[in-house]
Amino acid sequence: MHKPGEIRVLALGLIKKGDRTFISEGYDPVKQQTFYRAMGGGVDFGETSFEALQREFQEEIQAELTNIHYLGCIENLFTFNGKQGHEILQIYQCDFVDPKFYQLENLVFAEGERQKTALWVEISRFKSGELKLVPEQFLEYL
Known part of the structure; x- marks a missing residue:
């Protein structure tokens, strides 16, 4: 977990199929709201964001990535669980790399102590x- 007042650097992967x-699905207990975010995670000291992206997908869902292209950078200020x-x-x-990931309805994985779900969602449901x-x-980027 990160410390209060810390700026975190994350690498996130945008994967599309049609x-x-x-x-990844998340839930904010304070806002009582379900939200969705691209998969990925924190960049460790001494590691590039490119390397972090590959490591996080490997750790969280044992997935290898290919055709990795940098899209851009977003600075995100937010409140989650009542904290800035x-x-x-x-x-x-x-x-x-493995085509089986394109067949999945959803996938439950552990992120630290929490169970999380990743799933395929129609992009139009976010745009609407x-x-x-x-x-x-x-x-x-979608």
């Missing part, structure tokens, strides 16, 4: 506002 994207957060997000477009994508600027 009109759907592979996304600040992140620098390095965004990459990528594909799964039916589902909440965080940060909202991520929509520009």
